[in-house]
Amino acid sequence: MVSVDAGESAPAGQTRIQRLYFAVWRWHFYAGLYVIPFLLMLACTGLIILWVTAISPEYGDRMAVTPGDKVLTVTEQEAAAIAAVPGTVDKYVAPIDAEKPALFRVQTADGAVMVALDPYSGQVIHQRPEAGTWNDWATTLHGTLLFPGEGEWWGDLLIEIAASLGVLLVVSGFWMAWPRNGESFSAMFVPKLAAKGRAFWKSTHRSVGAWIGIVLFFFLVSGLAWAGIWGGKFVQPWNTFPAEKWGAPLSDQTHASQNHTGVKEVPWTLELTPLPESGSTVGVEILPEGTPVVLETVVALARAIGFDGRVQVxxxxxxxxxxxxxxxxxxYDSPDPTSDRTVHIDQYTGKVLADVRYADYPVVGKAMAVGIALHEGQMGWWNIALNLAFCLSVIFMCIGSVVMWWVRRPAKALRLAAPPLPTEVPVSGWMVLAILLLSLTIPVLGLTLLAVLALDLVVLRLVAPLKRLVS
Incomplete structure (x- = not known):
């Protein structure tokens, strides 16, 4: 729950709970100052991603085709794709059902091109470069702020700080919204629509925040699991699938090398897992001995071992x-994350070197598989509708927060008007424990809190002009 509500003078003779309220409100305000622009960006790019993946996929893989009497062989389809876009096919995506096209990724001199092809006639019905889609652009902005090259690290860090402070916003927001002074519990969830001015915005901010707070917390945590520090240095390495159990020689390339654009395609728990290598005698033999290991036979192998519908080869x-x-x-191969499956095949022998299913993921990997699917709206129309409502609610919350601040700020005052810091902040054991748990669980949040604490208690007291600007 986000608030950038301006502060008014603390009333004299405050009770202990009132002093604590003003202290929490001040930190909620500081966090909101930084987080609001990022939340607006994340919500808006989330809406774009929803549209171009669920409503209007840019590669044409959801376009309709008319089923014919006979499906062309994969080899014939591959030849048709290359005839239309000269180059080398390095990926095939089987149609999700009988009324959808097949996809081929063709590597050309100018880069990779995705070709959507009618599997009955061999006619190309859509083609476009793999990179540079709206989904690619929005996803890259969503994750790294479009910082180029090595600068992506800085964009990722800025967003990770925003997501970490977002967790603080949710926790502090719930504490402030909790009913007090004889209020009924319903007051937390039912807005006062008849109210006017600031009272209206405060009531709607409180109720909308109460409704979406848990969802926002979930979105922030699932996003943090992909961030560079908390995700990349802590959570993901601890929950990466152990490739050693395959018993096959391992490459120095990880599964993440199979992500070719800003849109990540490899399951989270496999990204850091090394790929197996071809060329050994290990593996499970599925193809009859002497069968050439080519696209046609590998697709047939996929069907033989249980892959149905859309499968990527x-x-x-x-x-x-x-x-x-x-x-x-x-x-977007399936709306069911529990059906996730990745199989690796030796290019020389056709033997299965690795077969990883959802059941093989570690506990956090399973949670992330489901969590990412929910986060990206992949589990059906109900998930898309939920995410749409959520993104619009976040945008409303952010705008409402700025309106509350604008209404409450002193007229014509060129200062932030932060909530006043009580002369004495009551510190309880549970409060210290909560802050320690959040800081230890999310290190970036802990470091950010220390920086803000130093600014608030040291820098502002020593630099009078800055203190006036904030107060």
Whole structure:
């Protein structure tokens, strides 16, 4: 729950709970100053991603085709794709059902092109470069602020700070919104629509925040699990699938190398897992001995081992690379994250080197598979509708927060008008414990809190002009 409500003078003779309220409100205000622009950006880009993935997929993979009497072989479809877009096919995506096209990724001199092809006639019905889509642009902005090259780290860090402070907003917002002084519990969830001015905005901010607070917390945490510090240095490495159990030689390339644009396609728990290598004698033999290991036979192998509907088949990247079969909700292959599956095949022997299913994920990996699917609206129309309502609610909350601040600020005053810091802040054991738990669980939040504390208690007291600007 976000608030940038301006402060008014603390009333004389405050009770202990009132002093604590003003202290929490001040920190809620500080966090909101930083977080609001990011939340607005995340909500708006989230809406764009929802539209271009669920409503209007840009690669044409949801376009309709008329089923014919006979489906062309995968080899014939591949030849038709190359005839239309000269190059080398390195990925095939089977149609999600009988009325949808097949996709081929063709590597050309000008980059990768996604070709949507009618599997009955071989006619190309849509083509476009793989990179540079609206989804790619919005996802990159959503995750790294479009910082180029190595600068992506800074964009990721700024967003991670915003998400970490967002957790503080939710926790502090719930504490401030909790009914007090004889209020009924319903007051927290039912807005006073008949109210006027600031009272209206405060009431709607409180109730909308109460309704979406838990969802916002979930979105922030699932997003943090992908962030560079909390996700990349702590959570993800601790919950990465152990490739050693495959018993196959391992490459120095990880599964993350199979992400080719800003849109991540590899399951979270596999991103840091090394890929197996081709060229050994290990593996489970599925194809009859002597069968050539080509796209046609690998697709047939996928069907034989249980892949139905949409399955993605990626060719080996080099002489030690493997064929990869995958179906996961992150790539919109299925609305069911518990059906995620990744299989690697030796390019020389056709033996299955690895077969990873949702049941094999560690506990946090399972939670992330479901959490990411919910976060990205991949689990059906109900999920899309929920995410749409959530993004619009976040935008309303952010705008309402600024309106509350504007209405409450002193007229014509060129200062932030932060809530006043009580002369004595009552510190309780549970409050210290909550702050310690949040700081230890999310290190970036702890470091940010220390920085804000130093600013509030040290810098503002020493720099009078800055103190006047904030007060």
């Amino acid at each position: 990626t060719k080996p990247a080099d002489e030690t690379g493997v064929w990869t079969l995958s179906r996961d909700s992150m790539s």
